[in-house]
Amino acid sequence: MSERTRGRTGRTVGENEDRSVPVLVRKLRKEFDGLIAVDDLEMMISPGLLYGLIGPNGSGKTTAIKMFVGLLRPSGGEAYVLGEKVPGRENVQRVGYMPQETAVYPDLTIHENMELFAELYSVSREDFERREKLLLDVIDLKARKDSLVSQLSGGMKHRTSLACTLIHDPELLFLDEPTVGVDPELRVGFWEYFGNLKARGKTVVLTTHYMDEAVRCDVVGMMRAGRLIAEGAPKDLMARANASDLESAFMFFSRGDNA
Amino acid sequence: MNPRRILAIAMKNLRGLKHDRRTVGFLVFMPLLLITIFGYTFGGDVENLDVEIVSFDDAPEGTSIASAITSDLATRDTMSIVRVTSPSEATDGTVQAALDKVRDADLLALIVFEQGFTEDAYEALFALRNGTLVMPGSFRVYIDGTNPNIVSAMMNDLQTSIQKVLVSPSFAIVLPIVATPELVYGEGAEFIDFFAPGVMGLAAMMVTFMLSIISFVHERGQSTLDRLLASPATEGEIVSGYVLAFGLVGLIQSLVILITAILLFGIEIQGSAVLALSMIFVFGIGMQGLGFVLSALARNEFQAVQFMPIVLFPSILLSGVFWPLEAVPDVLRPASYFLPLTYAVEGLRSVMIRGWGVGDVWLQLVVLLVFAAVMMLLSTYGLKKRR
């Protein structure tokens, strides 16, 4: 328990720094030259959840995630990821991040891309070979393993990007629009895999603007203009809004936010 | 600093190049082409300049200094003597006709020996001995001065002939003063020896800067940089991985140039090739750092390419690659001392031509090391900075 009560610097640590809490956010803000992208965000994500951050384009989902993974510095408030205040370096090994843009190297093959990230995360040779096989199955690109990424379709590139994120088997995943551009059949497979990750105790935080697939999340956070306007299990949210789908529920909470 | 991660990033860059055959071809053939073209163009002497000679010198054949100079000129390749008009045929018309050819640029020069040229020369010589002065024997050279190099090559060649002819047994006029150059360094050095170190530095600069700025613009544009920065790889490791990979590419290029220069142009390296290549490696690290830093200011490849002439031209002109620093005008000279290529080229020349060792080129080494260190720090800091 000493780790919970005393930090590395010796000062007493509070509940914020509980290393088992994936995400804890307090009054988090981000401004870009006067434009408020994330506005007093408050949220707490519990371990082992499939958490969906949903909201229209420009609502601040990507900005929030970039702060969580340490790529942007908050303008105000604070966020703790696995007990460490962002931006921090202590937990990088435990976290996986899939950027919204298809972030893979076009001049490398799928295999080489995955190998690079395995190396950066110090994955052992055996683990790499095992996971690569598994992930190639998930993204359905086994046959194209040695193709240059530049020769793949947009959806295939995006799938490669997901595989690179998962190669070191992180316990906390931030996936920014992982299913965009992926065809419906494979998207089902993706969601199955997300469920699979959850069953193995991983926490998955993903963003999407497909409301229909957000129903599959345990908890959904609805974002609008940088704020969290509602949070809860999809069923509860729909019930509170007296709506039959998340889309209408979102409209309901948007109106409430305006008032 | 984790060597495994540095190596992973270095390998990623090298693999990326490996899959891009055209770029590999460019990286190997660009320096080859550079050294070959420049080597032949600048390295060769000025030769086969079309010249016409009209002589009014009426001294008898065998005693005429004019015809002796004419025949001596023909023994070398600098001038190709198109036509010689002897005193018996020479008229003002021949001179005019030849002069028109020079004006029309059909001829590079016209040499006219006046009547009594040999006689004047002897008279001047005797007059000098008696303490009186008369006009010396003179001849005129009408020359197309468009290219100063051609003018000086031709005048040099003429001077050579005059001196040779005068001291030859038939005239036996010994000049009172002779300057004898004793080469301290560069015995047998030709222009290519001076030139090869410059091209090596220049090529290393071009390739390391180009590769780093373009790759980093890509890293940013395709968000892979975000992914690297969110991984355990530190900013320092990312920069080091890059520097290792492209530094190696720069090194291989320099080696290609060096080997070509040795095989094709027979240059000789007086000092340590390892020292020379190490200097290029360090210099390449600095140039890459500059590329990383500037990549932050370029939003796309097109903007990145715009930086190339801005960075390259001052160095090409002011760093002593093609002509010595001493030829750079005083107002611009201080700028030369701010360009890292100046030190790279100076260091390389000292090692390759003068055969100097580490102790002699310490200044250049220190400047290059400081440049590399500052650029690495700046690029690491640039990556560390979070908005």
Ligand SMILES: Nc1ncnc2c1ncn2[C@@H]1O[C@H](COP(=O)(O)OP(=O)(O)O)[C@@H](O)[C@H]1O
């Ligand atoms: N680097 C940036 N500079 C300026 N504005 C930005 C930047 N990144 C995002 N924004 C702005 O912040 C807002 C939120 O964007 P984003 O987080 O990408 O939304 P989402 O991911 O929900 O579509 C948008 O208005 C966007 O234009």
Ligand SMILES: [Mg+2]
């Ligand atoms: Mg987004």
